[in-house]
Amino acid sequence: MPAKFSVPKSNSLNVSMIVIGDEILNGRTSDLNGSFLSRYLFKKGLHFKSLRFIHDDESDLIKALDDSFNESDIVITSGGIGPTLDDKTKNILAKYFGKKIIERQDVADVVTKNYSQFGRNWTPSQNFYHHFPKDFFAINNPRGLAPGLGFFDSDKQKLILAGPGVPREFTEIVELEFFPLMKKYFEKRLVENYQTVIRTKNIPEEKIFYELCPTLWDELSVFGKVSSLPHTIGIDIVISYEGSLKEHENKQKKINEHIQNSKLSSFVWQYGNVPINELVLKKAIDKKVTISFAESCTGGLTSSKITDLPGSSQIFMGSIVSYSNDTKTHLLNVSSETLKNFGAVSIEVATQMALGALNEFKTDYAISLTGIAGPEGGSEKKPEGFVVIGYASKKKNGARFFQFPGDRIRRKDRFSDMALLTLLELMNDLSE
Amino acid sequence: MPAKFSVPKSNSLNVSMIVIGDEILNGRTSDLNGSFLSRYLFKKGLHFKSLRFIHDDESDLIKALDDSFNESDIVITSGGIGPTLDDKTKNILAKYFGKKIIERQDVADVVTKNYSQFGRNWTPSQNFYHHFPKDFFAINNPRGLAPGLGFFDSDKQKLILAGPGVPREFTEIVELEFFPLMKKYFEKRLVENYQTVIRTKNIPEEKIFYELCPTLWDELSVFGKVSSLPHTIGIDIVISYEGSLKEHENKQKKINEHIQNSKLSSFVWQYGNVPINELVLKKAIDKKVTISFAESCTGGLTSSKITDLPGSSQIFMGSIVSYSNDTKTHLLNVSSETLKNFGAVSIEVATQMALGALNEFKTDYAISLTGIAGPEGGSEKKPEGFVVIGYASKKKNGARFFQFPGDRIRRKDRFSDMALLTLLELMNDLSE
Numbered sequence: 001m002p003a004k005f006s007v008p009k010s011n012s013l014n015v016s017m018i019v020i021g022d023e024i025l026n027g028r029t030s031d032l033n034g035s036f037l038s039r040y041l042f043k044k045g046l047h048f049k050s051l052r053f054i055h056d057d058e059s060d061l062i063k064a065l066d067d068s069f070n071e072s073d074i075v076i077t078s079g080g081i082g083p084t085l086d087d088k089t090k091n092i093l094a095k096y097f098g099k100k101i102i103e104r105q106d107v108a109d110v111v112t113k114n115y116s117q118f119g120r121n122w123t124p125s126q127n128f129y130h131h132f133p134k135d136f137f138a139i140n141n142p143r144g145l146a147p148g149l150g151f152f153d154s155d156k157q158k159l160i161l162a163g164p165g166v167p168r169e170f171t172e173i174v175e176l177e178f179f180p181l182m183k184k185y186f187e188k189r190l191v192e193n194y195q196t197v198i199r200t201k202n203i204p205e206e207k208i209f210y211e212l213c214p215t216l217w218d219e220l221s222v223f224g225k226v227s228s229l230p231h232t233i234g235i236d237i238v239i240s241y242e243g244s245l246k247e248h249e250n251k252q253k254k255i256n257e258h259i260q261n262s263k264l265s266s267f268v269w270q271y272g273n274v275p276i277n278e279l280v281l282k283k284a285i286d287k288k289v290t291i292s293f294a295e296s297c298t299g300g301l302t303s304s305k306i307t308d309l310p311g312s313s314q315i316f317m318g319s320i321v322s323y324s325n326d327t328k329t330h331l332l333n334v335s336s337e338t339l340k341n342f343g344a345v346s347i348e349v350a351t352q353m354a355l356g357a358l359n360e361f362k363t364d365y366a367i368s369l370t371g372i373a374g375p376e377g378g379s380e381k382k383p384e385g386f387v388v389i390g391y392a393s394k395k396k397n398g399a400r401f402f403q404f405p406g407d408r409i410r411r412k413d414r415f416s417d418m419a420l421l422t423l424l425e426l427m428n429d430l431s432e
Numbered sequence: 433m434p435a436k437f438s439v440p441k442s443n444s445l446n447v448s449m450i451v452i453g454d455e456i457l458n459g460r461t462s463d464l465n466g467s468f469l470s471r472y473l474f475k476k477g478l479h480f481k482s483l484r485f486i487h488d489d490e491s492d493l494i495k496a497l498d499d500s501f502n503e504s505d506i507v508i509t510s511g512g513i514g515p516t517l518d519d520k521t522k523n524i525l526a527k528y529f530g531k532k533i534i535e536r537q538d539v540a541d542v543v544t545k546n547y548s549q550f551g552r553n554w555t556p557s558q559n560f561y562h563h564f565p566k567d568f569f570a571i572n573n574p575r576g577l578a579p580g581l582g583f584f585d586s587d588k589q590k591l592i593l594a595g596p597g598v599p600r601e602f603t604e605i606v607e608l609e610f611f612p613l614m615k616k617y618f619e620k621r622l623v624e625n626y627q628t629v630i631r632t633k634n635i636p637e638e639k640i641f642y643e644l645c646p647t648l649w650d651e652l653s654v655f656g657k658v659s660s661l662p663h664t665i666g667i668d669i670v671i672s673y674e675g676s677l678k679e680h681e682n683k684q685k686k687i688n689e690h691i692q693n694s695k696l697s698s699f700v701w702q703y704g705n706v707p708i709n710e711l712v713l714k715k716a717i718d719k720k721v722t723i724s725f726a727e728s729c730t731g732g733l734t735s736s737k738i739t740d741l742p743g744s745s746q747i748f749m750g751s752i753v754s755y756s757n758d759t760k761t762h763l764l765n766v767s768s769e770t771l772k773n774f775g776a777v778s779i780e781v782a783t784q785m786a787l788g789a790l791n792e793f794k795t796d797y798a799i800s801l802t803g804i805a806g807p808e809g810g811s812e813k814k815p816e817g818f819v820v821i822g823y824a825s826k827k828k829n830g831a832r833f834f835q836f837p838g839d840r841i842r843r844k845d846r847f848s849d850m851a852l853l854t855l856l857e858l859m860n861d862l863s864e
Binding site for chain 2: 027071167322373
């Protein structure tokens with residue numbers, strides 16, 4: 001099975017991004033803007049051609065601009081538009097496009113507007129925001145103070161948009177300001193991108209494509225570009241393509257049917273791409289039920305994932321994070337006998353923890369977790385990565401165990417997603 | 433205050449990275465490998481020159497290789513070395529360096545070793561891992577199955593290292609295999625990088641550099657490259673430079689003294705760069721005290737951050753996540769009178785919540801949070817982003833309120849870090 005080099009080439013609008021700032025390449029902060037833009041552009045049907053991270057350095061930025069404009073119609077930068085001395089984007093862009101920096105009243109007006117959003121006044125003595133390249137347009141920053149910069153080169157049909165580095169400012173300026181500008185200059189070339197996602201569990205990538213369904217990859221390639229991606233719960237299979245919404249719905253139906261008729265179907269936990277916490281929230285709201293957790297090894301992460309979602313207070317009553325055995329007996333009513341006989345990480349304790357949460361919070365469903373996140377604390381029978389997930393409702397209770405790879409943080413992530421999936425399955429159970 | 437373009441140029445070894453895979457540019461997954469490598473290279477004194485994200489596409493990879501080798505001595509790739517059809521890195525690298533792919537017994541041995549790490553057998557019928565470019569070396573993958581690839585071009589003195597895309601595999605192969613290889617080929621050119629970090633709270637970036645200390649930036653630039661970075665709790669000021677450990681310690685001492693003698697000193701909460709959860713864990717272990725939480729708006733995130741750290745079970749007893757008023761009265765003993773009179777988000781309720789946790793978990797210290805994460809639920813007096821953090825020990829109790837910008841997820845992050853800082857300050861208090 002040799003690798004195939006032919007890739008369906010996109011005819012859509014190409015966008016490149018340059019993230020400017022020492023802090024990311026020096027390991028000080030993790031990027032959020034690139035990953036946001038990748039999701040956003042995909043939804044909007046723009047092709048994210050390339051993403052570059054560079055230092056706060058003039059020659060590096062100029063080279064990155066050359067390379068980016070070489071392959072893309074639109075270049076978006078993030079970072080370096082603030083008031084401090086390491087903010088050099090404005091001056092470099094001016095130089096790059098051969099524009100002088102001048103004092104501009106129209107830019108001062110945009111800055112004044114940005115400040116007034118926060119009930120603050122701006123005067124030219126505070127900073128040099130109103131010194132701005134000639135012929136550039138100043139872009140309102142809906143969540144920040146520094147104005148964004150834009151310039152359209154009508155000869156070459158290229159657009160530059162420079163936004164702030166702070167993620168909450170960047171995401172907002174992209175949605176409210178940059179996208180309308182991209183539409184304005186390139187409306188005719190916008191297409192739509194879609195994906196069909198099949199999410200599996202309990203089967204390794206190799207098993208799927210080499211043993212269980214050796215022709216599946218080729219079969220799915222008929223519909224679009226196939227990728228196989230490991231996720232917390234298992235392997236996601238993603239098929240990406242361009243087209244209209246109607247074409248997408250049609251393809252999605254065919255792909256799902258194809259999988260449903262394959263040997264893979266029993267390993268699929270979702271035909272779709274909704275995060276597990278959202279599925280749980282929606283199901284609980286639909287069923288008008290309440291939920292609670294008892295968490296040991298995940299230390300509150302499962303509860304935190306549910307409360308990431310607005311509206312979760314309708315259905316989520318609370319959790320007991322029981323990191324000590326004492327808490328397990330005292331707050332969750334786990335018997336000390338059971339703890340002694342079976343150990344804290346056991347089917348018996350997990351079941352009692354779930355029942356304890358069900359009782360304490362008087363909810364319809366409760367899920368518990370007890371396991372070994374590592375890096376130490378494992379044994380031969382219960383190694384690091386071993387977790388027991390308990391469940392309880394008025395009608396049934398019990399527990400299942402799993403084994404996950406990864407480090408401590410990654411395991412907490414996987415444990416908690418598997419707990420949420422267990423809760424979803426419990427709520428979906430027809431016998432409930 | 434015009435921007436300065438002169439940047440201290442690094443003479444150290446340049447490394448560029450290419451992250452290969454549609455999944456990141458299409459918004460399916462967030463990058464972890466680039467951010468890991470940035471932290472790792474910095475510590476090891478290598479200069480992370482540039483980071484590129486590209487699609488699974490031959491011509492894009494070839495262009496990225498050209499650009500990367502143009503500016504760097506070492507190029508590291510991640511992704512595309514697995515067994516499926518979208519894994520094309522091996523074939524493209526072979527072509528790029530003009531090497532034929534041949535069957536190699538020495539590579540089969542590395543693959544067999546990779547499989548045996550997981551107690552599994554490998555046979556050539558399972559995949560084509562043993563088909564490998566001539567003159568390349570196969571690199572053991574300590575956490576995965578697919579071998580990494582390496583090739584040193586001795587004429588041009590350039591090194592390519594290709595690793596897996598899965599983060600737990602990538603981080604391990606970099607530490608255990610790639611770094612020794614980089615050392616082997618470039619030992620003489622390795623230097624050391626250091627940073628001094630000053631972490632502030634309760635003061636905006638602009639205030640620091642324009643109002644409070646207008647000459648600080650220039651003063652700090654004497655020591656190295658200055659950056660100013662927003663963090664969850666406040667603004668971090670980072671000064672980066674090359675040199676020996678001794679030179680670093682000397683600079684750090686001088687920088688810290690400089691800040692201690694400036695107007696900024698009362699806004700500094702840390703001279704250093706230790707994550708807040710680690711500071712709390714270390715302090716609690718040193719003081720031999722126990723801690724617990726009562727969380728409302730953060731939904732378990734504060735507890736989860738403490739339990740991200742190995743060893744936290746020594747000092748962390750547990751938490752009650754009280755998302756409903758009922759839980760606050762029932763499990764935390766908050767009086768329904770107080771809830772009615774002051775509302776769930778109040779100094780009074782936060783204080784009672786902290787006392788409730790202190791009692792229930794019998795800990796030395798307890799911290800509570802109650803606030804409005806948004807996007808809805810705020811009022812004029814208590815808008816979205818408003819949070820009350822309560823504290824309790826045997827000797828004292830009370831609460832403070834804060835207001836944070838951001839969306840729901842970002843606010844949860846900030847609320848919980850501020851809760852941890854409050855706990856740290858409580859433990860540091862000499863009157864305790």
